[in-house]
Amino acid sequence: MNQWQNFTKGFIKDNPVFVLLLGLCPTLGVTTSAINGLGMGLATTFVLLMSNTVVTLIKNFIPVKVRIPSFIVIIASFVTIVELVMQGFLPALFEQLGLFIPLIVVNCLVLGRAEAFASKNDFISSVLDGLGMGLGFTFALTLLGAVREILGSGAIFGWDFVTGDGMLVFVLAPGAFIALGYLIAIMNKFNKAS
Amino acid sequence: MEYIIIIITAIFVNNIVLAQFLGICPFLGVSGKVSTSVGMSGAVMFVMTIATIVTWLIQNYILIPFSLEFLQTITFILVIASLVQMVEIILKKVSPPLYQALGIFLPLMTTNCAILGVAILTMQNDYNLMQGVVFAIANAIGFGIALLLFSSIREHLDLLDVPKGMRGVPIAFVAAGILALAFMGFAGLV
Numbered sequence: 001m002n003q004w005q006n007f008t009k010g011f012i013k014d015n016p017v018f019v020l021l022l023g024l025c026p027t028l029g030v031t032t033s034a035i036n037g038l039g040m041g042l043a044t045t046f047v048l049l050m051s052n053t054v055v056t057l058i059k060n061f062i063p064v065k066v067r068i069p070s071f072i073v074i075i076a077s078f079v080t081i082v083e084l085v086m087q088g089f090l091p092a093l094f095e096q097l098g099l100f101i102p103l104i105v106v107n108c109l110v111l112g113r114a115e116a117f118a119s120k121n122d123f124i125s126s127v128l129d130g131l132g133m134g135l136g137f138t139f140a141l142t143l144l145g146a147v148r149e150i151l152g153s154g155a156i157f158g159w160d161f162v163t164g165d166g167m168l169v170f171v172l173a174p175g176a177f178i179a180l181g182y183l184i185a186i187m188n189k190f191n192k193a194s
Numbered sequence: 195m196e197y198i199i200i201i202i203t204a205i206f207v208n209n210i211v212l213a214q215f216l217g218i219c220p221f222l223g224v225s226g227k228v229s230t231s232v233g234m235s236g237a238v239m240f241v242m243t244i245a246t247i248v249t250w251l252i253q254n255y256i257l258i259p260f261s262l263e264f265l266q267t268i269t270f271i272l273v274i275a276s277l278v279q280m281v282e283i284i285l286k287k288v289s290p291p292l293y294q295a296l297g298i299f300l301p302l303m304t305t306n307c308a309i310l311g312v313a314i315l316t317m318q319n320d321y322n323l324m325q326g327v328v329f330a331i332a333n334a335i336g337f338g339i340a341l342l343l344f345s346s347i348r349e350h351l352d353l354l355d356v357p358k359g360m361r362g363v364p365i366a367f368v369a370a371g372i373l374a375l376a377f378m379g380f381a382g383l384v
Contacts, residue, residue: 021222021363022219024215024218024219024222025215025216025217025218025219025307026215028215028218029214029215029216068275068304069272069275069276072271072272072275072304073268073272076267076268076271076272077268079267080264080265080267080268083267084264099311099314099315099318102266102267102310102314103216103307103310103311103314105267105271105310106271106304106305106306106307106309106310107307108219108305111305169375172378173212173213173215173374173377173378174371174372174374174375174378175371176215176371176374177367177368177370177371177374178367178368178371178372180367181360181363181364181365181366181367181368181370181371182364182368184363184364184367185359185360185364188359188364189359
């Protein structure tokens, strides 16, 4: 039961974006469409899963004083892997996400989970935590991307169901803030009810 | 003229927080009070300028000559992390009053994506060292302006009767959205 909770807590109860408010820069920056949100979320999930796995395996060998720089090096290595793989196999998505791919390094969510969870818990819990948090992050990004795409351009995952222009403001910067504000309010309501 | 364009673009047209979404964490985290946001802006300007200079030198004199550009992310974040530590130690010795003012904000700087973001953007735009420095300072000013405006708005928000579900973070986001809408008025300025 406990392991199951480690996995599921990232979706609603401790959702990294809606509840913990971590990793907001990519959340706002790349979610102009649902597919961009999904791509960014999966890239972050991979980094989070791998960094949690490595950190929990070597936690006993890292001196406490240099643990943060060590975590950053581990995270940066996996980010570089994602960067190169995405550039090679998904060049279009890589162009879209641009600057935010290298910036996964400074995503407070990844470092936060390494420091607060993986460096203190056993292997299975840390892997499940990384996967669950990553998928919760992906869920939040995809949801925000979908809302902005539906309102902004009348489409979902690139499929136009409304002809003509939508409310352009939701694709632009201000819409990101406003849409996320309302989504957080709805999520708060939902969390209190359950 | 070229510098003026860089400055206006970075501060108003492509404001680092409100148009490019970098540094949102400190933007929300420390914007509760005007006084803390002034301290944070100072610390950001300090670290951002130094980090841009150092990463520019590393990029152009080490990474490019040895064709190691793919190590950019790892190198830059390590440089920034150690730089933050170094600045903290030096400030403590050299200028205790400044350390008192900026002290608590410095450790947060490592995970502030605005710092790494500006360093990478400087390389992507192929700026020379002088342009890079101007770009970094202008972005820091843009960050400061956005943070200051936003913290003033939030101080007022505390006094208002906001509907229950929207209190706290949600209303702050909506306010930030309206502020971003105002900054969109600068589009097409240059």
